[in-house]
Amino acid sequence: MSEELRIKQATFHLYTFTVSKLISTFGSSVYAFGISLYVLALTGSAASFAINLICSILPRSILSPFAGYVADKYSKKAIVILSQIASMLAVAGLLVFVLLNGLSLTAIYTTTALLSISTMFTGVTFSSSIANLIDPDRIQRAMGFNQSAISIAAIGGPVVGGILFGFVSMNVFLVIQVTAYALAVLLESTMNFKLFTNRTEQQSDSSKNSMLKEMKEGFFYLKSNRVIMVIVTTAVGINFFFSSMMIGLPFIAVQQLQIDATHFGMIEAMIAIGMLVASIYFSVSKDVEFPLLVAKRGILAMSVLLAGMGIPLIIGMSYNVTVGYFLLLMLIFGISNVFVNTPIGVMMQKDVAEEYRGRVFGILESMAMAMMPLGYLLFGLLYDMLPAEYVVVASSLCLIALTSYLMRSSIMEEAMPSLQKI
CATH class of the missing domain: 1.20.1250.20 (MFS general substrate transporter like domains)
Known part of the structure; x- marks a missing residue:
């Protein structure tokens, strides 16, 4: 062709x-x-x-x-x-x-x-x-x-x-x-689905290997690629700590701040609207030069926004100001979410070897999804035991520390060698 x-x-x-x-x-x-x-x-x-x-x-x-x-x-x-x-x-x-x-x-x-x-x-x-x-x-x-x-x-x-x-x-x-x-x-x-495949018949023919062996090979490939491993580990941490937002947003907004259900629906919708705005931006813009750096900044921004959920509980605001604050907060959160997911997704599409891509994405989804029920349970208990502003601020600080360590300078430079020239 x-x-x-x-x-x-x-x-x-x-x-x-x-x-x-x-x-x-x-x-x-x-x-x-x-x-x-x-x-x-x-x-x-x-x-x-x-x-x-x-x-x-x-x-x-x-x-x-x-x-x-x-x-x-x-x-x-x-x-x-x-x-x-x-x-x-x-x-x-x-x-x-x-x-x-x-x-x-x-x-x-x-x-x-x-x-x-x-x-x-x-x-x-x-x-x-x-x-x-x-x-x-x-x-x-x-x-x-x-x-x-x-x-x-x-x-x-x-x-x-x-x-x-x-x-x-x-x-x-x-x-x-x-x-x-x-x-x-x-x-x-x-x-x-084979339009841009790079696999040879020899690579595709793995019938001699058992299913367990090939699944283990996927784990070994992931473990051997430090940059991809960092991405997967960070994704797990994000899903876990942002469970505090999934539980905390309705708890803080509806239960503690008494925001009307209609207004709360608008607040939740702003996340999707923010994601849509950012997605349109990525669909028309040129490729991100340093995807991991953009993703790191996006995660740090989301961490700050997570802590920001507690501000109305600390500083007294009128009802309208509170609703407007959460609308803006969730809009920026949705935008930041796409600035994390899209560059990382593009990077993985290009950097993960085709013969391992399915297994890597499968492991990523499994590990990320597994953290959600645990996060829901833990943060559900914490919100009942502690003031909500303490929970969101602590979650934010933990996520900032985790991201700063996992995406430290040495990892960033290994993933993007040209970053050293800046």
């Missing part, structure tokens, strides 16, 4: 990938919002809601390394399509069950767990495929488009879900999700 034709096909991938991501993510967002409201309406129990959340997180934490192994060993296109079809069948199965037997918590939990597994295979495989679908010069743009699709779904999904919840039955939510997955499958079937 000529280079000109490959570039044209990569352009097609750029937009097809974005539309596919937007459709499936938007459908998932509507479904997740709707299913949460139906669980609460059905049981009136926060514990039931928490169980559904665990069913979503736990399978991803356990099986992500296996998904990475599968993505490295088998056809990425087949995995993406089959996992999307599996997601579609899982939701369709719940729809049939509801039509025959009515809504059941057990059915919802089972579907949530199955969806968690199937979407995890889709996510890990897609993450390890971007450099195969898009030419190297436009990987940052692809990452920006990808993040934009996620942000739009995060903003619009709950809005559409809230509207539908008031007017339609649970069945409509499920039909929307099935339709979204079906459309995504049609789009993904047109994509060439």
Whole structure:
């Protein structure tokens, strides 16, 4: 295939990938919002809601390394399509069950767990495929488009879900999700997942190695690459300490500052809006010259913003000023989040060897997701035991110390040798 034709096909991938991501993510967002409201309406129990959340997180934490192994060993296109079809069948199965037997918590939990597994295979495989679908010069743009699709779904999904919840039955939510997955499958079937592959037949033929051996090789590769290992370790730390924000934001804003639920919804939406703004910026700007440095600054900015959540508890503010303060805080937080994720994502797409990319992304997702339940539990207890401003400030200081150590000058210069010339 000529280079000109490959570039044209990569352009097609750029937009097809974005539309596919937007459709499936938007459908998932509507479904997740709707299913949460139906669980609460059905049981009136926060514990039931928490169980559904665990069913979503736990399978991803356990099986992500296996998904990475599968993505490295088998056809990425087949995995993406089959996992999307599996997601579609899982939701369709719940729809049939509801039509025959009515809504059941057990059915919802089972579907949530199955969806968690199937979407995890889709996510890990897609993450390890971007450099195969898009030419190297436009990987940052692809990452920006990808993040934009996620942000739009995060903003619009709950809005559409809230509207539908008031007017339609649970069945409509499920039909929307099935339709979204079906459309995504049609789009993904047109994509060439080997367009920019560098793997030889010898590298691809690993049938002589056992699954356990190849998964261990992924860990050894990660351990041997100090820069990538630092990125993974930092990501784990970020997910853990920012669990304090996920728990603390509603606790501080709603419980302690008595912010109205409508205004709090606007505050949470500002995170997605900030992410959308930053994603658009990355999709049109030139590649970041020093991605790890940009990511480090982004993490430090997010750490300061985390501590800033406690300021209204220390300094008396009027209600309107408090709401405006949190709106601005979360907007900047969303922007900073993308300034961390996008440069790091582009760097990993380019620097991780293709034959290990799936396993590295699988390990990253597993370790990061595993920290979330632990963080939720720990910080949930801390907010009950200590003043909230102490918890957010301590979390901020710990994250600043962790980032400063893991991303110290020697690591930065090893990852970006040209940084020494500045």
